[in-house]
Amino acid sequence: MAAASPTPRSLRPAASALALGIVACPARSFAFDAEVRAESTASSWQVRGPAGAAVLSLRRFTQTLSVAGASRSDDPRAPVVRLRARLRIDSDFGSACDPGTDRCLDELNRSRAAEFAPLFARRAVDLPFAFLEVIGLARGRVDLRAGRQLVVDPLGFFLFDGGLARLNLGAVASVEAYGGWETRAGFPLSNGRYERDGLLRADRAGWDRSIATAVLDRASARVIGAALELRASARLDARLTWRRVWTAEGVAEEAVAARTELMVGASVRAFAEAVYMVPMSTVTTASLGVEGLPARGGRWSVELLRVRPVFDLTSVWASFWIDPTDEARASVSLPVSRAVDLSLAAWGRRYALDTETSANAGTALGAPLNAGGAASVRVRRGRWDATLRASLEGGGLGVRGNADLSMRAWVLRRGLRLDALVSLAHVRDALRDDRSLDGLGLVLGATVPLGRVAQVSVSLEDDINGVVGHRLRAIGVLELRTLP
Template sequence: MSLLRMSRARLAALATAASSGAMAAPAQAVEMELHSTTAAQAYEVASPWGGALLDRRRLLQTLSLGLYHLQGERAADGADYSLAMMLRLDADFGVNAHLVGGDAGAETDYARSSGSRFIPGYQVAPLDLMYGYIEGRNLAGGWLGFRLGRQYITDALGWWSFDGALVRLTTPYFVQAEVYGGLEQRGGLPLSTSRYEQQGVWRGSHAQFGTGQGRPSAADYPSYQFTAPAPAFGAALETSGVSFLHGRLTYRRVYNTATSFTQQFPDASGNYPTIDGARISQERIGYEAGVTLPSRGGINGGFSYDLYNQLVGMAQGNVEAYLGEHVTVGANVDYFVPTFDADSIWNWFTHSPVTTAVGRVAVEVTSTVHVAASGGVRLWATDGDPDAFRMGQCAELGLSVADCDGAFGNPDVLAGYTQDEANRGTSLTPDALANVSARYRLRSAEVELRGMMQAGERGRRVGADVSGEKRLDGGRYALGTRLSLHDWEDPLRPERGATSFGYVLGAGYRPIQVADMRLEWEHDMNRLVGHRFRVLGVLTLRVTP
């Protein structure tokens, strides 16, 4: 994919690939695959305090290994074993770069700057094992399979990672069953990341904490919770062997075991109350199903139910139809309610759903011209109207709004304004959504247009990108550009509204078949940030012996 066709947000997050290598052994009894990627990027972001610019010098390194057919020569109906693993280093050498003198290193060292800039759990170069497991397939005549180690599960409950074992039973009756158990991957533990645990809790390693001079105390950061192994187990039933039909019913339960602070301020004795012992972190059930007919289209949907919060956290449905060979139409509805770890304070607050409904059409006008469009609405739900609620309370008390704050009245008079579900009316705020795109593609060139709009009473975003690329000498050279114009407005913060213009100029060169080089210059400007520049260099290496 050309970098020039990416949105500004994706381009800002994209790493400069310094090197990428892959090796695959020739076909033999045991096959090996080795792949590594090195990516680097440099940029500046505004400080949260609005003063200094923060330097970011990111380095991402991944290394993956795959070994297949470990048992040797494989029989068509025999057992097959494999091993797979991937390590990731996600470093930012810009950490602490803006701090000098006595503040140098203060973001990661509590002893510097009296701890005023210390961020618990912040690491310059975190290393994690993305996955690492041994797998067996087609055991016991095809009935059994297993996976042992760190692994992913993806279904109606979302992306999830754990260390443990999974056993799969596949029957000849178009259904298979899974059971699994182990420890959820959690931030703060060795070779782990917090990406896959439930939201709402800031937890991590307390290895730097203690009672000695220059070391932080856990009581100094009661929001930063302890981390510990989190036992988990689950099960699933899934269709198997039916190409046009798929369904999966899944259940998962995870426990918290670490000590947790239960409030942010000390009690009368000066201590911070805590809770410990095994307790629920999450318990959810989900289902997804779909039917696909190659020449007609398809329909699918799913949901997840949070048993702890007793609510539907996600529901979605999608339908797509092929009108001949060149036209595809479809529609989808997504319903989402944020849910949190059972230890999170956010469970105490109301959290309302967001519902999005979109219709779309894609047309292949000719073999070189493709157009697509979508439009719909997004509904933001809240518990009642705060202004109407406040004015109603004041009216019941016989006071003006100016004199009402802090006043108390007869509870019987204000019965309609107590914290009762019956008093929680729901208000909906809609946003209109629209997206359009068009692409003109030739053998050695292409031009693409993308536009978007999201607008409602609480704000507006609208913009468009035009990009193009021309390849020369059979793809050995490439020239490209991208122009973007976006405008946004926030009625709550009118001073933050702006119109932004940006452009990218790029050139690419492939000196040999296994190497690609690319250089891009980006310039963005608006009245809020002035001018921002970026130089992006990409080097990609591919080796396949």
């Protein structure tokens, strides 16, 4: 909660509202169940630069600790109190060495500016989310939530520290409002994972001003947002949402988005979405789609999409010339039998570089096109399943094709799960033809469940291609689950 530097005093309204909500819960027959999960992942892998030389030999140990709990009541109208928290620690080891000289980088040493990697951290501890919520106060009309929380809606992922209130207005509408501080890079327990692109930030305390000047010092950002959700007899579901994020340097984001889903008959669903970036006076995302659900099973869909990337409005990127990408996509999903599913997809992409006549170059660049298709077949039996997937996309930007066969099987009376993957890839880079390649990837893995409370997985991967030769990767995962 302290990560994005909100003061304890400024958090009081949200905390008070939540405390009031919990107090307002009926005390009778109140019980609280919780579950603790821990996951430890050790991985070792190699990264080679575009020129093929071994650059990094990495090891990473990642630990997550999650707590999730909920109140339990025999009264279906009783409010529910929920707790969700997750702590994560990434510990990086390994080295970046020049194979020619055996000299390794000292990425953390700020006095060696030529080697310093400003955004690299050996150990990073962060809190992806931690919140407490009460659902169904005032006879189901009010939901409250406080803490570090994620909002997922047409404006995308957004992580912030603060409070959110939802007012449910009968069967047809609900209103949502939230406010607080965006979770941003450079603060303790925070990695800024969902910050918009554009600016590099870190905690520069103790840094020489002349070092890594492109990396700005951390800066907190306030956020307020609101949403209106409308429903009509399970046929129409619409959400209108608005959000504004601002810092001392100005407004970093202000956007309005609307998304609507409409059921037409029993088997056709139509949906549309638009995102409007207010200070840019630009529609950055627009999509329209139709989905069919035939009575005999399966699904088909057609979707048109226009996307224009957005950036932090306090960065220069937001005022640069950015053209949209248009995409048309069609897909079909067919259950061939109870054990076999088939999916097919095709798409075309148009990079609309001709939307505005070039004032600088004096020539229109045209609109490069790419087109592609994909197919997948999944076979599921009682103790094994296999999936074959293939996709190919090509056009003005080169060619990318891949096929992979993955298999999973339970053996030894479900005491051991085996995984295998074979993949082929072909890439032709139109911009840098020397980096075109064909690749082969092989993976073997095994998972052993240890009762209902633990699971151990290991996997080995070998990626082979003409640019980097062999690249090895090993992963081990231990998952634990306890009920306190």
